[in-house]
Amino acid sequence: MADLKPQGQPRAQRKLHPKSKHLTRHASTTTSAYPNNASNTTKDVQSVTLELEVDSMALEPLQPRIQSQRPPSLQSDLPWRLSIAPNTLPSSGSNAAEGAKSFTQFFGTALVVNEQAIRLASQSPLASSVSKQALSRPSKPGSAKAKNKSPQHKVVVGDSRDEKVDPSPDSGGIPNVSNEYLNASLSDPSQLGQPQHLLVVIDLNGTLLYRPNRKNPTKFLMRPHAQSFLKYCVDTFKVVIWSSARPENVAAMCGTILTPDIKRRVVAIWGRDKFGLSKTDFNLRVQCYKRLSQVWQDEKISRSHPLYREGHRWDQTNTVLIDDSREKARTEPHNLIEVPEWYGDLKERDDILPQVHDYLNHLSMNSNISACLRSHPWQPTVF
Missing domain, CATH: 3.40.50.1000 (HAD superfamily/HAD-like)
Known part of the structure; x- marks a missing residue:
């Protein structure tokens, strides 16, 4: 199983934004006009933004392969983004399933499923057991089908907008x-x-x-x-x-x-x-x-x-x-x-x-x- 820890020493002021493609480089002041909501918490999961780019029929089990992608303009000891793609799945699936479980536990995240990609977002952790069955094509958020999914197949709110065509x-x-x-x-x-x-x-x-x-x-x-x-x-x-x-x-x-x-x-x-x-x-x-x-x-x-x-x-x-x-x-x-x-x-x-x-x-x-x-x-x- 690939080493799942980010490389380099994390900088304390940098945090993960669950859906942004940007790695933050500074802290900002929150004014009194915007009160904090104590019930809304986001776990600090180091200084990276992550994307899972896998086929929807090969979600579980999977063997992660981590590739760092950093734009030249970003000076950082840490990867700017980590893309995870599945290697050849083992026949038993046990090692790959355990690897996926360890990955999600390390970052304290849940999978956000949409029609184009699997994204990591700072929500609740996955179920304690990782299913060995591939997920079906996910329903759009808010639909009856999505609401009736079993716990380990829960779809977190998210929506990939339909592909757009170029203007004429x-x-x-x-x-x-x-x-x-x-x-x-x-x-x-x-x-x-x-x-x-x-x-x-x-x-x-x-x-x-x-x-x-x-x-x-x-x-x-x-x-x-x-x-x-x-x-x-x-x-x-x-x-x-x-x-x-x-x-x-x-x-x-x-x-x-x-x-x-x-x-x-x-x-x-x-x-x-x-x-x-x-x-x-x-x-x-x-x-x-x-x-x-x-x-x-x-x-x-x-x-x-x-x-x-x-x-x-x-x-x-x-x-x-x-x-x-x-x-x-x-x-x-x-x-x-x-x-x-x-x-x-x-x-x-x-x-x-x-x-x-x-x-x-x-x-x-x-x-x-x-x-x-x-x-x-x-x-x-x-x-």
Whole structure:
């Protein structure tokens, strides 16, 4: 059985985020606006993010093979990510089953099953015995079939979104970042004596809330601290809500998450109709791209700048996009705060939005948001 311990000495301030692909490199302050939930606990499982990439019919027993993958930009003594793939399964299965059991016990985790991969998340440990029978294709979270699974086949809340197709040329195709944008993001950001005005563009599904069932688009679960976070943003910055969902579904989501006071102070609420999609693509599950240049060119949004009459406008130096998808920020990648996608598990401790709150305050003290995020991208910390 492979040695399952991470290599190198762990650094105390680094923690595992259960669904993020980012290894945290700093601790952040949680403000009093976001009270801790004592019942939600996350076990410290060293400084790695882990993915299990195995066929759904070969889950148990399995013989792990650990391969470390570390991006060149990350300086660390620890692997940035561990990918586990099954070797040839032994006929008896006993050794492989014991290895899988030891692995889950070491990290104090449970398997999160979806249609594309098996992911490790900081939840409860697996059942004491490891089944030697392969799991069937898992049901989506919330379905009756998933609820009736036996204990050792429990599916933890999680959802892999359906594969998306590329937008057609009529919808603008796949955009590229401009050289002008990249050059501006390479400038050195200077520290300001007082915070500058920020435009914060916020996603909905997967970022602030979770929609368990697309067939029932009026039912949502709010991410912990979502309303407190939104209130802080509209009190402090200018806010635009932008989702790739249909306008009627965006209206339903906003009716759930926005209080009347917050909704009144949001500059704009945009839906799928603001992506320039062709009629065909609008009704398909295509990849959408949030071109911030479109936001900056909108007259209503442009006039929301507090210093509009003095000639100030929104641009890459003062705009932040908060989304769970890096691909959506393809045209302005260095204006993105990429948050881990939220899967609707209210039992999971989630302090992501308070951390984003604090990082927005930090960004507001810099003269160029894109340069700051390019040199110091935000990364979450989970305690």
